[in-house]
Amino acid sequence: MSGRYGLAELAQTLIEHGPRKALETSRRIRAIHNHITVVDTTKAVFVWEHDNFPTIYVPSVDIRNGKLADKQNISVELKERAAISQLIVPAHDVLEEKRVDGVLRFFPDVTLGPLSGLVRIDFRSIDQWLEEDEPIFVHAKDPFKRVDILRSERPIEVKVGGKTIAKTESSMHLLETSLPTRYYLPLASVDQTVLRKSNLKTKCPYKGEAEYYHVVVDGKTHENLVWYYNHPTHESGAIAKLLCFYNEKVDIILDGELQERPKTKFA
Incomplete structure (x- = not known):
């Protein structure tokens, strides 16, 4: 209020x-x-x-x-x-x-x-x-909320409009209370030709300030589909400069299995 x-x-x-x-x-x-x-x-x-x-x-x-x-x-x-x-x-x-x-x-x-x-x-x-x-950032951190960042060597692939735009054998999985697991990928694993710099910036009390990319596939622009943290908070330092896609808006294939798109406010 x-x-x-x-x-x-x-x-x-x-x-x-x-x-x-x-x-x-x-x-x-x-x-x-x-x-x-x-x-x-x-x-x-x-x-x-x-x-x-x-x-x-x-x-x-x-x-x-x-x-x-x-x-x-x-x-x-x-x-x-x-x-x-x-x-x-x-x-x-x-x-x-x-x-x-x-x-x-x-x-x-x-x-x-x-x-x-x-x-x-x-x-x-x-x-x-x-x-x-x-x-x-944004508001006080909830001491009962937890953020875990885990390295994983399960192969992961990201598709937009049926086309593979990212693929890697190693990623960081960020697990945050009440949110779907987010997969952070190395920049080099993402097709650079589809990325377009966005002016959007957002802040998270647990991770810091995020910047965004649009993704262009077959002439269609998917706005602010990817985000990254150049200078994350100390506890989220393991995701610095890694890219993350909205699970809600892309197809993610993890270890050979297509993941269900979560239903959140970001969908």
């Missing part, structure tokens, strides 16, 4: 029913905005507002180089429990003052359980979040 009314509704739901789950973390979490650190804490809490992934909440006492200005108090059962706030980052050096809207502050109150004294700052409103010294 976002926006003033969305935040108020979120706060009321969390206060009345609690989060789906909350987990304290000892990892150092920092938020950098307007070229200055505005959050630095080792007492962040991962809060699941929904089932998909956690949101980072930080203690209000760990707001640095800025101040919170409450805009609207939120009452539940006739008691003020939280406030929609604004983070004000003062001018420094030659940089002007910046204001971050969409901040939710929970008052210190033992009845709020794990939310007591915490602040929710919209992830997208901050220039850069760090987990220890590693950048966080």
Whole structure:
């Protein structure tokens, strides 16, 4: 949820029913905005507002180089429990003052359980979040989600429109919780004549920033069919510069068997 009314509704739901789950973390979490650190804490809490992934909440006492200005108090059962706030980052050096809207502050109150004294700052409103010294992309990583990358020498072949455009005896299989296995192939194993550079870039909290290729076969362009990570996150370093095709949109023959195309939102 976002926006003033969305935040108020979120706060009321969390206060009345609690989060789906909350987990304290000892990892150092920092938020950098307007070229200055505005959050630095080792007492962040991962809060699941929904089932998909956690949101980072930080203690209000760990707001640095800025101040919170409450805009609207939120009452539940006739008691003020939280406030929609604004983070004000003062001018420094030659940089002007910046204001971050969409901040939710929970008052210190033992009845709020794990939310007591915490602040929710919209992830997208901050220039850069760090987990220890590693950048966080898109949203906080789910500590219960796992990514495994396994080397495989099972032969793999990729066909588009009935034509083989990639074939290799060695690939990396990436297994990510709740997603189909992705097969990452060496660039040299892919027919270079069918690849066309795309301008699309996407980010994944577990793998980093992806770039894309279109694939052209028999005059037909299949847009953004292939992606790769030039500089993946540390834990996904084994797939650096390898190419991956959407299983949902191509025919993949693994160890002589045609794989069923998975049904996902990418199909």
